[in-house]
Amino acid sequence: MRIAATAMLAVSLMGVGFAPSASAKSTYRAEITRTTYNIPHIVAKDWRGLGYGIAYAYAQDNICMLAEEFATVAGTRSLHWGPEAKTQLGFSESDNLASDIFHLSQIDTQALRAGWAQQSEEGRAVFDGYVAGYNRYLRDAKKKKVRLPEACAGKAWVKPITLDDLLRLTEKTMMRASSLALGAGIAGAAPPNAPQPTAPRVALPDAQDRPLGSNGWAFGSEVTADGKGLLIGNPHFPWNGPARFWQMHATIPGTYDVMGVGLAGTPLPTLGFNKDVAWTHTVTQARHMTLYALTLAEGDPTSYMVDGEPVKMTSKTVTVPMPDGMEPVTRTLYFTRFGPVVTIPDFSVGWTKTIAVALKDANRLNQRGIDTWMRIGLAKNVGEIEAAVSETLGIPWVNTIAADREGNALHADITAVPNVSTQMAQDCSTPMSGLFAARVTLLDGTRSECDWGDTLLPASDQASRTRTDYVTNSNDSYWISNPRDPYRALSPILGAYEKPLSLRTRSNFIETETLLSKSKVDHARAKELVYGNKSLAADMVVDGVLALCEGSNSLAEA
Numbered sequence: 001m002r003i004a005a006t007a008m009l010a011v012s013l014m015g016v017g018f019a020p021s022a023s024a025k026s027t028y029r030a031e032i033t034r035t036t037y038n039i040p041h042i043v044a045k046d047w048r049g050l051g052y053g054i055a056y057a058y059a060q061d062n063i064c065m066l067a068e069e070f071a072t073v074a075g076t077r078s079l080h081w082g083p084e085a086k087t088q089l090g091f092s093e094s095d096n097l098a099s100d101i102f103h104l105s106q107i108d109t110q111a112l113r114a115g116w117a118q119q120s121e122e123g124r125a126v127f128d129g130y131v132a133g134y135n136r137y138l139r140d141a142k143k144k145k146v147r148l149p150e151a152c153a154g155k156a157w158v159k160p161i162t163l164d165d166l167l168r169l170t171e172k173t174m175m176r177a178s179s180l181a182l183g184a185g186i187a188g189a190a191p192p193n194a195p196q197p198t199a200p201r202v203a204l205p206d207a208q209d210r211p212l213g214s215n216g217w218a219f220g221s222e223v224t225a226d227g228k229g230l231l232i233g234n235p236h237f238p239w240n241g242p243a244r245f246w247q248m249h250a251t252i253p254g255t256y257d258v259m260g261v262g263l264a265g266t267p268l269p270t271l272g273f274n275k276d277v278a279w280t281h282t283v284t285q286a287r288h289m290t291l292y293a294l295t296l297a298e299g300d301p302t303s304y305m306v307d308g309e310p311v312k313m314t315s316k317t318v319t320v321p322m323p324d325g326m327e328p329v330t331r332t333l334y335f336t337r338f339g340p341v342v343t344i345p346d347f348s349v350g351w352t353k354t355i356a357v358a359l360k361d362a363n364r365l366n367q368r369g370i371d372t373w374m375r376i377g378l379a380k381n382v383g384e385i386e387a388a389v390s391e392t393l394g395i396p397w398v399n400t401i402a403a404d405r406e407g408n409a410l411h412a413d414i415t416a417v418p419n420v421s422t423q424m425a426q427d428c429s430t431p432m433s434g435l436f437a438a439r440v441t442l443l444d445g446t447r448s449e450c451d452w453g454d455t456l457l458p459a460s461d462q463a464s465r466t467r468t469d470y471v472t473n474s475n476d477s478y479w480i481s482n483p484r485d486p487y488r489a490l491s492p493i494l495g496a497y498e499k500p501l502s503l504r505t506r507s508n509f510i511e512t513e514t515l516l517s518k519s520k521v522d523h524a525r526a527k528e529l530v531y532g533n534k535s536l537a538a539d540m541v542v543d544g545v546l547a548l549c550e551g552s553n554s555l556a557e558a
Contacts (some may be wrong), residue, residue, distance in 0.1 A: 013056055013136065014374050028132050029053040032060075047122045050250055051129025051267045052136070053383030058246060059137035062264065064152035066134070069242050069264050071157040073168035075104035079321040080157045083329065084351045088241065089183035090176055092202065097320060099330060103172070104318040105333040106340065108177060108365070110478075112167040115367045123370040127166055130267040135160045155512075164470050167367070169265040174363040174416075176243075178289040182359060185330040185342040185349075191334065192288035192353050204347050204439040213475050213504055214282040215467035216399070217512065217529070218382075220468035221407025225522040225549045229382075229403030233271055233280030237263075241553060245271070250377075258377040265429045270373050276380045276405050281398035285495030286462075289398050290418050290452070291349075292338040292445030301353050302334055307448050311337065334384040339364075347436075358445060362416045362456055382410035382466055389414045390459035399473045411471035413463040413478040413494065419455040420493045441493055462494060463487050472512060476505040507536035 002287035009296045013030050030044040030053025040060075042053035059066060071080055072353035077096035089101050116124065140146045140159055152158045172180060179186065215234040221227045237243050242264035249259045250269060260272015276369060278420050297303035297310035300494040304311055320329045334341045338358040340472060341348050343373045347359050381404040389395050395415045402410040420428075428443040436442045444450045463478035465471065471481040477495035479487045489497045511534055515525060 011048065013053060013133070014135035015233060016339060019486055026128070026132075027482065028129055028136070030054075030056070030129075030133070032057050039247050039249065039486075041251070043251045043253065046252060047125040047256075048129040048132075050252055050256070051131075052133035053129075054135050054248060054250060054267055055133030057131040057248065058132055058264075060146070061246065063137065063141075064149050065242060066264050067152055067155075067158040069169055069172075070161055072099060073103050073107065073172050074165065075100040075318070076157065076321060078329070079323060080155070082323060083320070083326075090181035091214070092181065094183070094184045094202075098187040100320040101307075101318060101329075101331050101333070102180075102183040103168070103204060104320065105316050105331075106175075106183075106186060106364075107168050107171050109164050109167040109168065111365055112171060113164070115365050116163070117166060117276065119367055120371050120374075120449060123374060123425045126267045126370060126374070130265075131161055131163055131166055165189055166265060170369070171365070173263060173265065174396045175361060175370060177283065178363050179359060179361045182289075182332065182342055182344065185344045186333070186340045186359065187331070189333065189341045189343045189351055191351060193301060196329065196331075201346055202344055204344060204436065214280075215474045215504070215508060215530075216280040216282045216401035217470060217508075217526075218401045218403040218409035218411065219470045219521045219526075220403065220409040222469045223516050223520055224407065225520045227407055227410060228405050229278070229407050230521055230523070230526060231280060231401070231403040232530055233278075233401075234530055235271065235280065235282070256374075256377055258376075267370065268373050268377060272377070274377060274379075277376075277382060277402055278404075279385060279402035280399060281395075284397060284399045284413050284415055284446055284474050285475065285477050286413060286415055286417050287441050287495075288363050288416060288418070288420075289359055289361045289440070290420060291339075291342070291436070291440055291442045291495075292360060292450070293432060293441050293442055294338070294341075294356045294445040296352075296356060301351065301356070304336060304356065305446050306337070307446075313341070316545070323488045329372055330431075336445070337356050338451060352374045357442075360418065360452070362418045363396045365397055366394065366416050368392045369396060370394075376402075380404075381406060382408045386414075386464055386466070388434035390464070393456050393459065401471060401473060403500070407468055408466050409468065409471050410466045410498075411464070411473060411481040413473075413481075415462070417457040417462065417493055419452040419457045420491060421457075421492045422489075423462070424450070424452070425492050436520045437492075457491065457493065461491065463490060470516075472508055474502065474505040474508045476501050480505075480509075483513070503536045510536065 030049045032053055033041045040057035044050040045051050054119045078100050083097035085096050086093055141148050185466050188197050197417050214236045217232040219230040224230045245261035247261050251257045258272045258274050260269025262270050293312050294304040300315045315334050319333045322328050336358040336554040341356050342359045372388050373394045375388035376385050382402045385402045389412050393416050400412040432445050433442040
């Protein structure tokens with residue numbers, strides 16, 4: 001892979017520390033070289049050193065933002081910035097108090113520690129190195145070897161982290177499209193006989209009304225100019241904040257060599273390429289949580305009926321620290337066998353004396369992502385990428401679109417999805433399920449048979465295909481990733497089937513097919529496809545508008 005020849009900055013790092021999973025001292029070593037556009041190239045001899053260098057390089061560019069993220073998942077936003085100041089929960093605005101209550105009540109650090117012990121040795125080494133690299137940067141700042149930005153210099157929330165902090169941040173990222181999206185509704189849920197907190201407004205997810213929209217194409221040997229695979233990654237995440245992509249080149253000589261991007265706290269590239277494969281992601285329409293309609297026991301709004309018997313909810317009380325002069329806020333949250341109780345007033349989802357709704361999240365305790373992305377980065381062809389996402393079910397909420405040097409193109413809508421089959425979705429529906437069907441899957445919480453347990457929908461029941469012409473996705477349903485060959489019907493938990501596609505998806509297909517009818521794809525034509533600046537909505541109405549206006553002297557006459 002060719003990189004810019006002019007080095008802007010080279011930093012060699014070496015440190016000694018205690019690895020959380022090791023009984024002996026561990027040595028961390030990495031080299032960071034900055035090239036044109038200030039892109040960091042991190043080289044290390046092992047996975048621990050790679051995580052070490054990536055964390056240090058990320059801190060060089062984003063220390064204030066990353067430190068704020070660690071404060072967020074620790075539930076201390078109110079302490080440092082006040083309870084009423086605004087933040088983001090998922091992609092929705094919330095206040096700091098709701099954010100703190102959510103993170104303190106919903107992130108189970110003990111369970112994360114237990115799950116962490118089950119991950120691969122390489123994955124644990126990367127995380128270990130990341131913690132050490134972040135802390136090394138703060139030590140260098142304390143010694144005046146580096147200078148913290150004015151925005152966070154001397155702030156109490158900028159402090160060393162432990163493995164727990166990184167596990168919590170990863171958990172937040174995994175739940176971005178599920179629990180986190182309804183975080184304010186969880187934080188604000190209280191039984192009808194208790195004081196009702198004022199919570200920020202929260203909306204049910206709407207796949208057709210997302211503020212962000214990504215596109216991805218993988219072209220195969222039939223349609224590329226050189227007969228090899230070609231990938232276009234066109235992700236549309238924010239320009240600012242922890243969801244902003246950060247570019248890196250990560251190398252363990254002879255083992256791993258990937259150029260790509262990650263989010264805040266990501267210890268490896270999650271979109272990128274090596275010498276054999278390239279891959280990108282788009283947010284999927286698959287649903288990564290289910291809601292359960294509960295019938296409450298008579299006279300006790302904190303007990304619910306399952307198979308005709310009352311079941312007492314469990315509770316967890318959390319205390320949110322406040323700035324000096326303010327009393328800490330204590331809140332009690334309630335949990336069912338399905339998950340926490342949630343309220344969504346804007347959609348008439350409340351907690352009354354007779355009914356409530358609980359949320360069950362397929363991405364809760366999903367610690368498999370690091371091993372999945374590690375395997376993708378090591379892959380030599382798209383078959384190995386498909387195996388990685390299928391065997392781990394560690395991808396949380398995105399399609400995987402990939403191409404390889406042999407000319408194969410992959411679209412895999414395989415993620416951590418509730419194990420809800422088409423039959424189960426029908427059998428476990430309630431009279432209210434249809435009202436929510438366009439946004440979320442609502443199941444009957446009065447029957448134990450409707451609990452999908454701890455299992456996820458198998459990869460064999462999700463959508464994946466490899467072709468040698470092309471596949472593409474623009475955040476639409478799995479059922480068409482190539483208009484020449486629609487996919488078979490799958491569980492509705494994976495998205496709508498044989499329903500109208502978005503204008504963006506339709507424009508994508510039209511533009512792609514038009515391009516392929518004229519020539520094969522090379523890098524120049526791929527750029528034209530991305531930067532074409534087409535609007536299908538405008539194309540559909542402009543002729544009619546012009547006809548209405550023809551011969552008219554004013555809009556009123558038309």
